[in-house]
Amino acid sequence: MSQVVRKTIPLVLTTFIGISLILTYFFDFGAAGVSYEKLLLNFAVTIGAASLGLGIVNLSRLHVIRLQRKAPGQWYYSLILLASMILMICVGLIYNIKSDAFSLMYDATVAPLGATMMSLFIVWIAPALYRSARIRNLGSALLIACLFIVVIGGSPLGPALLPFTTTISNWLNSIVNLASMRALKITTAIGLIVLSIRILTGKEKSYLRLGD
Numbered sequence: 001m002s003q004v005v006r007k008t009i010p011l012v013l014t015t016f017i018g019i020s021l022i023l024t025y026f027f028d029f030g031a032a033g034v035s036y037e038k039l040l041l042n043f044a045v046t047i048g049a050a051s052l053g054l055g056i057v058n059l060s061r062l063h064v065i066r067l068q069r070k071a072p073g074q075w076y077y078s079l080i081l082l083a084s085m086i087l088m089i090c091v092g093l094i095y096n097i098k099s100d101a102f103s104l105m106y107d108a109t110v111a112p113l114g115a116t117m118m119s120l121f122i123v124w125i126a127p128a129l130y131r132s133a134r135i136r137n138l139g140s141a142l143l144i145a146c147l148f149i150v151v152i153g154g155s156p157l158g159p160a161l162l163p164f165t166t167t168i169s170n171w172l173n174s175i176v177n178l179a180s181m182r183a184l185k186i187t188t189a190i191g192l193i194v195l196s197i198r199i200l201t202g203k204e205k206s207y208l209r210l211g212d
Contacts, residue, residue: 011202018200056085084109146172 017040024037063078071078088105095101135141152158153169198204 007205007208010208011205015200015202018196060085146176 021037021040024035028035060082063082066078067075067082069075088102091099091102091105135144149165150169150172152162153165153167159166195204199207
């Protein structure tokens with residue numbers, strides 16, 4: 001594939017679409033009752049849907065290969081995944097995704113599995129937090145003290161045992177945590193602005209390597 005198709009055309013399209021979307025905030029490029037911004041959004045939704053379909057095809061291909069090879073310790077998981085995916089797709093296409101059957105399948109499977117994954121994540125991260133929560137200097141001591149106060153103050157039994165933790169915990173959450181989150185959002189926004197400028201000017205080309 002030539003250099004023009006791989007890099008030049010994507011850079012030109014990215015710069016053109018990015019600048020034109022910025023200009024839509026100041027000028028109206030609508031035609032025939034359809035705004036330019038909404039038209040591009042429809043294209044993005046269409047491409048996203050196509051990407052989702054491609055992901056389903058690749059996922060099915062990977063697990064079909066595992067089934068054919070009967071990979072030890074993996075093939076039955078692949079069978080369960082493929083059967084569940086096909087069942088959910090069939091129910092959604094036949095009865096609609098807003099039907100009681102589809103909602104029951106989602107509420108009975110996907111939601112509990114998500115809660116289970118989050119529970120496992122918490123169990124996994126708790127020992128890591130215990131190993132890292134060691135007093136090495138003043139900063140780590142303050143961090144551990146704030147963590148202890150917030151956990152105790154937010155628990156049902158904590159305020160009964162240590163009443164002062166509730167006031168300090170509320171102050172930490174509403175003042176200290178809010179200030180740090182605002183600072184994080186501001187720095188993140190500045191970073192996104194700088195990254196956007198680099199993309200629009202063609203200096204950021206890392207996304208072009210996705211097709212390598």
